[in-house]
Structures are given as C-alpha cells and as structure tokens.
Amino acid sequence: MRSKLGCFIFLMITMTSLIFAGTVYYVDATNGNDLNDGLSPATAWQTILKVNRSFFSPGDSVLFKRDEIWREQLIIPSSGLSGSPITIAAYGSGNKPIINGSDLVIEWTNYNVNAWQSILATEPRCVWLDGNFGDKKTSIGELADEYDWYHDGSNTLYVYSTSDPDTAYTSPGIEAAERNNGVYASNKNYLLFQNLHIKQTAQEGFYFNVSDNVEINSCTTIETFYAGIRMWKGTNFTIDGCIINHAGRVDNMDYEFGINFNS
Incomplete structure (x- = not known):
C-alpha cells in the first residue's frame, strides 16, 4: 500500500511540475516597465504591446494584474502544444484585469x-x-x-x-x-484564457481566425459591437463559466449574438 501511495504521489508531483514547467510572465499596467524581464510581479512588464512583440514557448503563461486596465489589443504571438498551452490569465487580488477596446x-x-x-x-x-x-x-x-x-x-x-x-x-x-477586438489570434493553437474582462470593442471581444484547441474559462465580455466570442474556421473550442453581456450592439440597439462560430 505504501509503495502504491508513494508511486501515486510521485506521479502527481511529476505531472504538476510538467504542467507548470513553462515560464511565467507578469504584466502590471501601473507599476510595470517594458524594460523589465517580466519574470516576477516586482519586475513586471507594463504594456500589451510588449506581450504582442514577445515569443512564448509551449507551457508559458502571461498573467495580467487584477484591478488594472489596458486600452490596447492583445494579439497572441505564439502557439502552445497539446498538454502545454499558452496561458493568458490573471494574478493578484481584486477584479479581473480589463482589456478595453x-x-x-x-x-x-x-x-x-x-x-x-x-x-x-x-x-x-x-x-x-x-x-x-x-x-x-x-x-x-x-x-x-x-x-x-x-x-x-x-x-x-x-x-x-x-x-x-x-x-x-x-x-x-x-x-x-477604436480597437476591433480585445483578444485576437490568427493561426495560433493550444491557447488557454482565464479570468479576463474584455469590454467596449468595435467588433468582437475575442476573435480567433483558423485557430484550434482553444479554451476560455471564467472570462467576461461586455459592450462588444459584434459577438462576445467569435471563432472562424477553427476546431476544438471549449468555453466554460464565461459571462457575455451586451454583445452584438449594432446601430439599431439589438443584441444579436454572444458566441459566433463559422466552420
């Protein structure tokens, strides 16, 4: 019994270390600096532009500080792999980080x-x-x-x-x-988004063009001119625990759709 339990614990530790083996980058709109290395909250980057211009390896994570606002568009620069997605999420305490269009x-x-x-x-x-x-x-x-x-x-x-x-x-x-999307990805695969707040975009909140294996968890979109989340010719999408409010707010004031998928 001890042998089996020991093997189980070892397996869990090994799996956990693999899941979090990638590099974690931090972004802080108020106290960050794009000249920093981004590898800790104390040395966080500041702008989404810095993220857009960076290369990330499978398993890496980019974490945005809670209670902060970015008036920029996040353009995903890299793909993950099966079991090692690129993760875009939040850190700290407070409200979800806002990407404002x-x-x-x-x-x-x-x-x-x-x-x-x-x-x-x-x-x-x-x-x-x-x-x-x-x-x-x-x-x-x-x-x-x-x-x-x-x-x-x-x-x-x-x-x-x-x-x-x-x-x-x-x-x-x-x-x-002014910006079409809060988050845009084209031909980028194995992506995980968690605890983001996207608002006031000229088109969609999230827009994925020919992207596969994307997971969106516990995110919010509000006041998007078109869909809150749109997928164009992609496969294996998972959307879980998200809130989409006031989506498709076109000139006639109707709310047309929250999620739009074109295969």
Whole structure:
C-alpha cells in the first residue's frame, strides 16, 4: 500500500511540475516597465504591446494584474502544444484585469451652445459617456439630448453636453470604441484564457481566425459591437463559466449574438 501511495504521489508531483514547467510572465499596467524581464510581479512588464512583440514557448503563461486596465489589443504571438498551452490569465487580488477596446476622448472645445467637439481621426462604432451608451446621430443638428453623439466621418467627434465634457464626464469620461477586438489570434493553437474582462470593442471581444484547441474559462465580455466570442474556421473550442453581456450592439440597439462560430 505504501509503495502504491508513494508511486501515486510521485506521479502527481511529476505531472504538476510538467504542467507548470513553462515560464511565467507578469504584466502590471501601473507599476510595470517594458524594460523589465517580466519574470516576477516586482519586475513586471507594463504594456500589451510588449506581450504582442514577445515569443512564448509551449507551457508559458502571461498573467495580467487584477484591478488594472489596458486600452490596447492583445494579439497572441505564439502557439502552445497539446498538454502545454499558452496561458493568458490573471494574478493578484481584486477584479479581473480589463482589456478595453475604447480610448478616452479629451480636449473638448465648444462648437455651439450645447454641442462640443474633439479631434478623433477614426469614426467609432460606439461611444460611452461615463459608461452610458451614447445615441448615435446623423448630423450635428440632431444633437439635442444627453448622450447624443455624431462623427463627421473625417476627424471630429461631437457630443451634446450642457457644460464642458472634460469636467462633465470624469467617471471615467467619454470613451470611443477604436480597437476591433480585445483578444485576437490568427493561426495560433493550444491557447488557454482565464479570468479576463474584455469590454467596449468595435467588433468582437475575442476573435480567433483558423485557430484550434482553444479554451476560455471564467472570462467576461461586455459592450462588444459584434459577438462576445467569435471563432472562424477553427476546431476544438471549449468555453466554460464565461459571462457575455451586451454583445452584438449594432446601430439599431439589438443584441444579436454572444458566441459566433463559422466552420
């Protein structure tokens, strides 16, 4: 009995060491620095761009600090292998790390009585004013109520506000959906995502193009213009314990779909 138990414990320890044999990288939006090695919370990287430009080996993990926000797009740079996926997850305590597809729009100037303007080169799919979903209009003249907005198709965003939007909206402010996806992977396989929060994207929260063997656990997507999670010509997807809210928020205000799969 002791022999069998000893073998079992040895086997479990061996299996555990294999599962966690890869390198763990840490990303901290507030206190990190891309010049660090990323190998500990104290020497964490700072940006998603650093992650996008790095190479990872099967079994490696990239952990984002909880209670932090990144206004960037995560583009998965490497594939894992069977039994040794690339893991993208969270560390620390608090709320899930947020990957936000929107940017804050600042430096507003008065256009007329209650219409304000700011430079924004790309026409956004959606606009939020202190988290409230904006009502898109087709001309400046239609700006008549709180949360109304209009983009001229060139380089200027207009909003209705009875006072300067820079001071009227500060929690967190006026946000415009600028990035298509929170997480994007193309021809990348054996990926594991856990405890991420994706929000306010111009298209999907997660988008996978010709990617196989992907697992998404306990993640949240909210306010995505199209699907919360979309898979295009991939196989062996597992989605477990995820929350998808306000997905497919197109111009007519309908919520069309949460998960979209194209084989």
